[in-house]
Amino acid sequence: MEYRPLGRTGWKVSAISFGAWAIGGTWGPVQDEESIAALHRAIDMGVNFIDTADVYGDGRSERLIAQVKKSRKEEIIVATKAGRRLNPHTAEGYNRQNLTTFVERSLKNLEVEALDLLQLHCPPTPVYYMPEVFGILDNLVAAGKIRYYGVSVEKVEEALKAIEYPNVQSVQIIFNVFRMRPAELFFREAARRQVGIIARVPLASGLLTGKITRETQFSPDDHRAFNRQGEAFDRGETFSGVDLDIALQAVEELRPLVPPGMTMTQFALRWILMFPEVTCAIPGAKRPSQAEENFSAADLPPLSEETMQKVKAIYDARIKPLVHHYW
Known part of the structure; x- marks a missing residue:
């Protein structure tokens, strides 16, 4: 496993x-026993960073992680998120009382006793223009409730604004492969300010595993069934905002680029690691077998420059017109 620095925290986390x-929910059926086994397998393979949120299964994900951590001797850094419990989810809700409660x-x-890393959970855009919110986070650090803080964002513009606050670590x-815009400007600015970058939705909700087809059926509690047009939350969270038919065509064009000995899942993850500004990618795993496939990608050889250029050409032709200007 490769390890990379997370902001200015001094931590080096698994790539x-x-x-x-x-493992919390909204991805179809999940069994706690399998989720726990997947977490253990990940740690066995060198993973030392887990990303969760208070709304994943209404705390289910956090509680499972706590259970696993208690039984391990390794130092495991846990990042969680706060804000999406608000209903309605408004900028005004990001106040001292609510954030402290979360x-x-x-x-x-x-x-x-203290959260390793607290991230604002895709707050409304106006929050990034409210210095008082980041002041509250500074107060929570001073009070010993959180060690460090960062943000989870929907848009590049939000990311660029967030890193203007001096204590944002990530x-x-x-x-x-279907959402390349962050690499254009944001990566450079984050690196300049020594801000960690956590690449979320790295497999485009499973599209980049190559295992989804037009015939794939998703269970009613899976956001890939109920959020394709943003009915429940930002549509960019589901299939990275790409029309399913077009995305599947792009996947078929990508398939011949996968080197021998790599699965398509590993190819998509290895592509992300080709960007040195990225601290880590955070694919999900509901079963130990998924964990093994995901985390072994860090040990695979780099992709060639020719391959990287061909991936970019497919993105430019197929995907860029659909997503680039939105997020």
Whole structure:
């Protein structure tokens, strides 16, 4: 496993880390026993960073992580998120009382005295223009409730604004073969300010595994069934905002580029790691077999420059007109 610095925290985290959305819910059926086994397998393979949120399964994900951490001797850094419990989800809700309440709940779920990394959970855009919100986070650090903080964003513009705040240590942003815009300007600025980059939705909701077809049926509780047009939350979260038919065509064009000995999943993850500004990618894993496939990608050889250029050409022709200007 490769390890990369996370902002200015002093931590070095696994280049492919564990995204714990799926073990909480809204990705179809999930069994806690399998989720726990997947977490253990990830740690066995060198993963030392787990990303979760208080809304993943209404705390289910956080509690499972706490259970696993208690039984391991390794140092495991856990990042969680706060804000999406707000209903309605408004900028005004990001106030001292609400954020403190959310933090206290996550402390209880994770069974810790201080959260390693707290991230604002894709707040409305106006929040990034409210210095008082980041002041509240500074106060929570001073109070010993959180060690460090960052943000999870929908848009590049939000990421660029967030890193103007001096104590933002990390930005979590959708970055994958179907969402390349962050690499244009944001990566350079984040590196200049020594801000960690966490690449979320690295497999475009499973599209980049190459296992989804037009006939694939998703269960009613899977966001890939109910959020394709943004009915529940930002549509860019589901299939990276790409029309399914066009995305599947692009996947078929990508398939011949996968080197021998790599799965398409590993190819998509290895592509992300070709960008040195990225701290880590956080694919989900509901089963140990998925964990093994995901995390072994960090040990595979780099992709060739020719391959990288061909991937970019497919993006430019097929995907860029659909997503580039939105996020």
